[in-house]
Amino acid sequence: MSQFPSLEKALKHYFGYDSFRPGQKQIVEQALKNQDSLIVMPTGGGKSLCFQLPAMLKKGLTVVVSPLISLMQDQVEALRNNGISATFLNSSINSWQVRHREESIRNGHTKLLYVAPERLLSEKFLPFLDLVQHQVGIAGFAIDEAHCVSEWGHDFRPEYRQLKLLRQRYPDVPVMALTATATERVRQDIIQQLHLQNPFIHIASFNRQNLYYEIRPKAKSSYTELLLQIRQAKGAVIVYCLSRKGVDELTLRLQKDEVNALPYHAGLSDEERSVNQTRFIRDDVQVMVATVAFGMGINKPDVRLVIHYDLPRNIESYYQEAGRAGRDGEPADCTIYFSYGDLKKIEWAIDQKSDEQEQKIARQQLRRMIDYAEGTDCRRTIQLSYFGEYFAGNCGKCDNCCHPKPTEDWTIEAMKFLSCVARCKERFGMNYIIDVLRGSKNQKILQNKHHELSTYGIGKDKTADEWKFLGRSLIHQGILEQSTDGYAILKLNGLSWEVMRRQRQVFLAIPTQKKVTQEEKNLKKAGMEVLYERLRALRKKLADDQGVPPYVIFHDSTLKLMAQVQPETLLAFGELSGVGSSKLSQYGAVFLKEIRAYRQEKGLSVATDNGKIETPAPSTTQLMSLHLFQQGLNVEEIAQQRNLKPSTIFVHLAELWEMGETVDIDKLVSPERQKVIWKAMQEIGNAELLKPIYEYLEEEYSYGEIRIVRALWREKQNN
Incomplete structure (x- = not known):
């Protein structure tokens, strides 16, 4: 780190950020001390930087264990665009590419290697890793998605258990385990399974402050609402559905309404899923409609809206799925469309489980989800309490805090509803009771002679959805019970009779629509x-x-x-x-x-210098490189003396030449090689982007050489 006076300077140099996010600096400092660590940091909190920055500041190779090929490729691509030498080894590349990348690693040209646990622990790969340790050194292991190590985690993978071999084989190499969610039990299991030694433990808040949470009632008009949300969204959108059929139907409907949407579920072929995911990540399509049961494993930071068009099964999965919004820290919205029809689908799926204990746990989790959806408290208070984190409320970024629902006295309606259940002898479900209240001429009602009851037709002033909202609220307030035998028969209890005797009042929070945020107004203004x-x-x-x-x-x-x-x-x-x-x-x-x-x-002032974009004055570090170059040292010698990369020296000299400093270009790149690079730029037609030129030249010419010729190209374009 000698070339950087502070970690903040290193952060700006490699990643462009001026300051660390909460917790990041302390984690990086511990990593630089070669201490084992366990990092629990929610999606969007900046976990990756916690091992990527230390990898750039330490000698040797940092090995990152990642379970998903798509995530590996995304992270490596992003690192390369920041000028960081990273690569991955997985089944998506051929044997020649593997050999080429392994050679780059052995030569010390690669700082970060992403690899799946299966490959890492294979008989062929471990000897290669031994060679790397001997030749360039291993700076550390970063175990991403570390909850996969624990059988108590939500995504247990047996192959992750074998990662304990790393500590046995490389006892002095530090290990950093990272995950987005982990209970106390899972955290202890990770420490034990990976043999972490006195690890530094960082548990970040689960509060995603940039996300706006809201619940909307799901009705016939909900599709129109969803369509409006998507059209108003300033970026990518994910819509989750419970079933494959739901995904396909909604995707088709959106496409007919000229929304650029694609489906994603387990019923599609691997190739279809891969193509659809790539098109979504690259902004070729705005909307991905996906099943909640099938993890997308995407690393897309700019999702601005996540909609659950069906109710999630539990709060933990909802937190993870909604957490795909706003990973870049920018404002994003998370909406659930809540209907009791979805509730029945989930309950049916729970009933199909063969294990009675699993059924019980799933029902408890579903009840917590319903409490969240129906709750009138701050959404964050309800959500964070699930993870054992206290939050006082009044977050200012959820529907309950921004638009408190007006509370209405529905005691009279509740008395009507409960009385109808009593007069129907507690033998029917909710829809039947509502039909009686609304005066339906349903054949079954007529057969049972329930059209003769005093409660028949006394609820015509309310819609079926309003009565359903009341009925479900009575159940979740404990005023009414529902059988769990699959028939969902309504049953009265002591509280029911208190309401009917006017000894207890019933209040309901009436849902309201979200308004345009102040930030959206400011942006337009x-x-x-x-x-x-x-x-x-x-x-x-x-x-x-x-x-x-x-x-x-x-x-x-x-x-x-x-x-x-x-x-x-x-x-x-x-x-x-x-x-x-x-x-x-x-x-x-x-x-x-x-x-x-x-x-x-717009007729605004523009800073120009004879029609050219202004360039900054030479920096001290640039002038040091120029001084050594003018003394006769070549790029490699300057890089070695200054403890910098040769590519950095090329950047210094190219920028200095563009600033008007005297730099002998021919000494940097021979005229013959200049001609080849120049021709490549003419073929491609765009000299501003280095990567296409680098690839066109089949990686035979360095980025540094291309930068120098680009400086010549720019001069010609401006003259």
């Missing part, structure tokens, strides 16, 4: 939406050219900063949160061009 959308379109084009997801270029939060700050120089652009040195070099000029064009169209 500021008039920055147009520029933001233009920057998003530019990001999408660049991402498509490179074959990567858009968030790999920049996160939504950084684009919003660009739209708000509207930097006009590279120096100002580089100060934005989310812009590191690598991304400044790769994308700074392209995005500045778009910002400047927008400002010119």
Whole structure:
């Protein structure tokens, strides 16, 4: 870390962030002391950075154990775009690629390796790892999704148990175990199974402050509401359904309404799921409709809306699924459409379980979910208490806090309902009682002569949904009971009779609709939406050219900063949160061009220097590299003397040349190699993006050499 005066400087250099998220700095500091650690940090809290930054600051290779191929590829792609040497080894690459990557690892050119536990512990791979330990050293092991180690975890994987071999084989290499959710029992099991030695334990709050939680009643008009939500969403949307059939039907309906949506469930082929997931991650489609039973395993930070069109089975799965929203820390919405019809589907599925204890646990979990959906307290208070975390309430980011539901006295209606149950001899379910109350001429009612009851037709002033809402509320307030024999017969109890004798009142919280947030109003008022959308379109084009997801270029939060700050120089652009040195070099000029064009169209001032985008003055570190180069040292020698990477020296010299400093380009890249790179740029037609040129040249020319020739290209374009 000698080249960085502080961890914050290293953070800005590699990842573009100005400050750490809560807990991150302390975790990184412990990792740099080579201490074992257990990190419990919810989705979107920044777990990955906790091992990625130490990997860049320590000598040797950091091995990351990850169970999902798609997550490996996404993380590696994002790291490479930050100029970080990372790779993965899994079944998606051929044997030649494996050999090539293993050679890069042995030569010390790779800092982070992502690998699945099955490959890591295979007979062929462990000897290779021994060789790496001998030649370049292993800086540490990061065990992602560490709850998979524990049989008490929600996603137990037996192969994870074998990871304890790492401690036996490499006793001095530190291990960092990371997971999004873990109870006390699971945490202790992880420590024991991985043989963590006096681990540093960090348990972050489960409070996702950027998420807005709300429950909406599910009715005939709900599809129209959902459609409006999707059309108003400023980014990607995930909609969850209970069944494959529900997914397919909703996807088709959305497509007919010209919404760009795709399905995702276990009934699709592996290829279909993979294609649909890739298109969603890359913003080719806005909406993914998926089953809650099938984990998507996506690493998409810019999901702005997660809708549960059907009720989730329990709070833990809901927390994880809703947690796919706003992983970048930006505001996002989480909506549940709640209906008692969904409740029956879940109860039926629970009844199919063969184990009686499993049924009991599932029913308890479902009851907690219903309490959450029907609760009038702060949503966070209910949600966090499930994970053993106290929250005082008044979060300001849920429907119950922002729009408190008016409480109405429904005692008279409750008396009517309960009286009807009594007069029907407690032998019928809810729908039948409601039919009697509303005066239905149902054949069964006529046969039973219930049309002659005093309660027949006394509830015509309320809709069936309103009576159903009352009936379910009575059940969950303990005023009415429902049999669990599969027939759901309504039964009275002592509290029922208290209500009917006017000894107890019944109050209901009436649901309200969510209003437009103040932030949405401010964004429109500021008039920055147009520029933001233009920057998003530019990001999408660049991402498509490179074959990567858009968030790999920049996160939504950084684009919003660009739209708000509207930097006009590279120096100002580089100060934005989310812009590191690598991304400044790769994308700074392209995005500045778009910002400047927008400002010119609006008649705003634009900082120019003879028509060129301003560049910052040479930094001390750049001038040190130039001084050594002018003394006759080559790039490799300068890098070795300054303890930097050769690619960094190339960046220094290329930028200095563009600033007008004297740099002998031919000494950096021979004229012959310049011609080949120049030709590649002409073929591709875009010299601003390095990766396509690097790949076009089959990786035979370094990024540093390409940067130097790009500087020449830019000079010609500006003259």
